[in-house]
Amino acid sequence: MAEDSPLRNVRIGDVARDLGVSPTYIRKLADAGVIPHTVTVGGHRLFDVAEARTAFRRRRDLRVELELPLAGLEEDKVWDRLQAQAPLRHATKQAIDIARYALTELVNNAVDHSGGVKASIRWEARADLLRAEIGDDGIGAFERIRIARALPDHRSALAELSKGKVTTQPDRHSGEGLFFTSRAVDHFDLQANGLRWIVDNRRRDFALGASSYEPGTLAVFEVDAATTRRLEDIFRAFTDEELGFSRSYVRVKLFEHGSSFVSRSEAKRLLAGLERFAEVELDFNNVESVGQGFADEVFRVWAKRHPEVRLVPTHMNDGVALMIGRATAIPDERTQT
Structure with missing residues (x-):
């Protein structure tokens, strides 16, 4: 030329x-x-x-598709096979570490919890992005949690899962895998039992929707191949000095069934299991209003019952902040003479 x-x-x-x-x-x-x-x-x-x-x-965006029996499947061997067929030539070490963690956690989750027979895995190693889809033919992640925790519906199961430390096999798992996976990757998409939960960590946002995936569970994640985020820093944000999983982040909107939170029963659903943490951020982003009963149950009644847990409300509008402020200002009648 x-x-x-x-x-x-x-x-x-x-x-x-x-x-x-x-x-x-x-x-x-x-x-x-x-x-x-x-x-x-x-x-x-x-x-x-x-x-x-x-x-x-x-340039060839490398893709691998596998269909494997779940019985006896070892997640580290799956990772090794994917890397042999679609090596990560251009990704940073940080991207590879996050992708390996996410993929092995999700495969292990399908093996131990799905109750299914086979897993379908699709892996894409692109120059700009690492992407994986892990599907199984089991009963569905939200149904498994609903049964194990005696919850009323699948949306309640999804909300519980988002808190962390939720497992259907406590003798074999800590309940941290899906929680940390959803926080570690750049984009996380979990579909089961008619529901879809999307976590966008680039924008620190989430979305709920309907899913037609059946049977079983489909988990999808994406990691920016050029990321410099370190896996250990992601863990550190939710752990204490003794490396215990002591902090949680709860999107209050996940627990909403109407346009606002009014009742003490809604508060109790939100609070279930949070006593397992030392600190909990309650994110009120996009929550229009809360009622007196809800605010009182969370920030006075439950808080006094669990003084070892620090509740940190964030992203409140003026109305929500007013109701929470009123609840925390009300003295405990039991201490009055």
């Missing part, structure tokens, strides 16, 4: 348009060394379109 060709030394936006992808994706491929480029003194990337096309065609 001639030196003065308009296809030489073009900017990232031009290459993205030529290849039909986003500039962000091109930037990640360039950072990973997949697409050659130069950098000007001013810090701008320049590309040769012909070279970029060739490299893009050579």
Whole structure:
């Protein structure tokens, strides 16, 4: 190609348009060394379109699909097999550590808890993203928890799962796996029993919806291949000096069945099991209002019954903050003379 060709030394936006992808994706491929480029003194990337096309065609997003019997399945062997067939050439060590943790936890969860016969695993090792889908043909994660904890419905089971330390086999598991997996990866999607729970850690947000996946459970996660987040830092955010799982983060909205929280029974559902922690952040984001009975049950009655647990309400609107403030200001009649 001639030196003065308009296809030489073009900017990232031009290459993205030529290849039909986003500039962000091109930037990640360039950072990973997949697409050659130069950098000007001013810090701008320049590309040769012909070279970029060739490299893009050579680039292969590696995908592996497995269907395996759950009986005797070992999660570390599954990871080794996936890496042999789709090696992680461009991911950071931090991304690999998180992906390995998440995949082995989810496979082990299917083996020990699903009650199913087989697992279907789809693994994608892309230049910009690590992605996995783990499905089983069991009874469904939310049904398993509903039965084990005698809960009224699957949404209540989902809400309990989001607290952490929830397991249907306490003699074999600590109940931390799914909780930490949902916090460690960049995107987490759990589907079972007609429900879908999505956790977006990039935005620290979540979504609830309907799912048609059946039978069993489908767990999906994504990890940015260039992430610098360390797995140990994620653990540290929820553990104490003795490395115990002592902190929890609860999205109050998960426990909502209407447009607001009013009753003491709603409060009791929210509080169930939180005595296992030393500190609990109660995130009231997108909660429109709470009633006097709800606030009193959480922040006066339960708090006085469990003084060893620190409740930290966050992201309250003015109305919610007022009701919580009133509840914490009411003196305990038992201490009055």
